[in-house]
Amino acid sequence: MLFANLGARVALLEKHSGMDAYKVLCTHTLQPSCMPVVKTLGLLPPLERAGARRHVTHLWTRWGWIEPRPAPGREPLPHGLNVRRRTLDPLLRRLAAETPGVELRLGSGVNGLLEEDGRFTGVRVTANGTETRLTARLVVGADGRNSTVGSLSGLPVRLSANNRLGFLAQYRGLPDGDASRVWFLDPDTAFAFPNDDGVTVVACSPSKEHHASAFRADPEGSFERFVRALPDAPPIDQGERISKVIGTRDLPNVYRKPYGPGLALVGDAALATDPLWGVGCGWAFQSAQWLVDAVGPAVAGGGDVPAGLAAYGGKHRAALDSHHRLMEDYAAVRPFNVFERLLLSAAARDAGAARHYYAFASRLIDVKEFASPGSLLRAARVNAFHRLRNAPSNS
Ligand SMILES: Cc1cc2nc3c(=O)[nH]c(=O)nc-3n(C[C@H](O)[C@H](O)[C@H](O)COP(=O)(O)OP(=O)(O)OC[C@H]3O[C@@H](n4cnc5c(N)ncnc54)[C@H](O)[C@@H]3O)c2cc1C
Incomplete structure (x- = not known):
């Protein structure tokens, strides 16, 4: 075209x-980085008429949820599409x-x-x-x-x-909001994406080392057990699974x-x-x-x-x-490195750091800008304040 x-x-x-x-x-899930091309192609209006859902992504980390929001008085965050x-x-x-x-x-x-x-x-x-x-x-x-x-x-x-598996299924009738949700279990990951026609796509990427044999023996059972065990799990038992559990072991x-x-x-x-x-x-x-x-x-x-x-x-x-x-x-399956831990923990605690992580995950900024000395310093400051605020008082 x-x-x-x-x-x-x-x-x-x-x-x-x-x-x-x-x-x-x-x-x-379409990342915000590609929205300009989607618009150039004239795809956004027909996709939205067909039910595509605008979304931002919320991420679960062991430090809490990263829920990026626009800065007060500023434009909405750049959105992606789920379709x-x-x-x-x-x-x-x-x-x-x-x-x-x-x-x-x-x-x-x-x-x-x-x-x-x-x-x-x-x-x-x-x-x-x-x-x-x-x-x-x-x-x-x-x-x-x-x-x-x-x-x-x-x-x-x-x-x-790639030392992870990739499995997914579609559900209808899950009480989800508009946000895409990603679970960084470090090193396993999971996803829930609200899509067109009331369908939620639920997926997981567990490490082969710990999950390959269970997923080989019983893909459906292993998938649903994995999803149910997520913190703040998508309530898959309240909806109806409308697809098979499909996946791959080699990507x-x-x-x-x-x-x-x-x-x-x-x-x-x-x-x-x-x-x-x-x-x-x-x-x-x-x-x-x-x-x-x-x-x-x-x-x-x-x-x-x-x-x-x-x-x-x-x-x-x-x-x-x-x-x-x-x-x-990361596909080799390693734990988050020191920079990722610093930036992600700060993003769970601070609105500006959350927007910075969102810009990276949306592929709107590159790795250099994501982990620039300035961002690392800001993240270190966020974490230092967090520790001070949460330090036990001596009095
Ligand atoms: C488990 C899983 C989950 C994923 N989730 C996401 C996600 O959430 N978001 C995301 O952005 N990406 C995701 N991806 C990746 C995404 O599917 C691909 O990156 C994307 O489809 C690439 O688009 P493409 O047009 O290059 O190729 P494709 O979408 O694969 O299209 C290739 C086209 O070429 C045609 N074709 C192939 N060979 C020939 C041939 N010899 N002659 C003529 N025609 C041919 C095919 O029929 C097809 O129409 C996921 C991938 C996997 C495996």
Whole structure:
């Protein structure tokens, strides 16, 4: 859609043949960081008409709940959206199909890349059992975590282990508010996201070491026991579970170089990071925007595509690399480090520190700003006052 809006002709190849196909294994919370792209695409009004819910995130920590609120007299906090993929994916696909310049070809699976003189020049596509070739000025792999385009491209890839499981289920009729809730049990995590149509998505990411065998033997029972044991647990027994408990035991982190000659990767195809942080959908929107900003005019108008691709690579790295490195490190399953403990405990005790943590979790600020000397100092001051206030009196 973004390319076509600049005047490019876009063949949008989707292996699923149904207009209503959607990704099932996802808790689909959209972070505030991607709202500008969602708005540029004209997606916010139809999503809200379809029931998408604006949310901020509250986080349980052993120091108490972090419940970010706007500063007195200031604008509301930037919000994210909770909307099920069964709503989001078809809506986005229909909007794309209606965009002048986009030709949506359903049931078209990409299974090969064309190359000429060291540059990718198109794809091989199979539709209805027939293989065809399609050439293009630019090939974009937006084909998800197990990206065919990414692996065929041979671009350098960094893999790292994720030592947590990921399980989720949908419930109807839970008495939840508008906030998304995350439990940082350190190192296990859990989530409850109120979505469209009165559905709450409940999920957990427990460590494999302590939970893999129980979840293998009895996924449903283990999941519901885990959720019931949460502090201030979502009252799942007051609602109705309307989905199976689904999940996965193997979600390695995959980070590919996001461009090569004549080719770019966006979304999970470039970076499939730990879903614990709920950033993948947002980063798919954002990376598409960065790509089109960098290379769109050249693709649509016949300019310098290689320079645009290099600029995209630089932007992708600058925006996401430090976030992903921290996520990779945490995916190994370690306790919070000293800086995280300092910043999270302060956020549970102080409104300004809560807003600072929220800006980071919303991916509106980077790791450097999150853990800047100034923020660490402010957090240390919050904690020192907290200790003073709570010190036992001698009198
Ligand atoms: C358990 C779990 C929970 C998650 N929770 C969240 C969350 O709360 N928030 C969040 O932001 N992210 C979450 N994610 C991550 C999120 O699902 C992904 O980051 C996001 O879907 C990436 O979007 P994408 O468009 O890059 O890829 P996808 O959504 O995977 O879309 C890829 C598309 O390409 C098509 N395709 C694939 N191969 C081909 C081919 N060869 N030819 C043609 N078409 C093809 C697919 O059919 C699909 O339509 C979660 C992931 C998991 C596993």
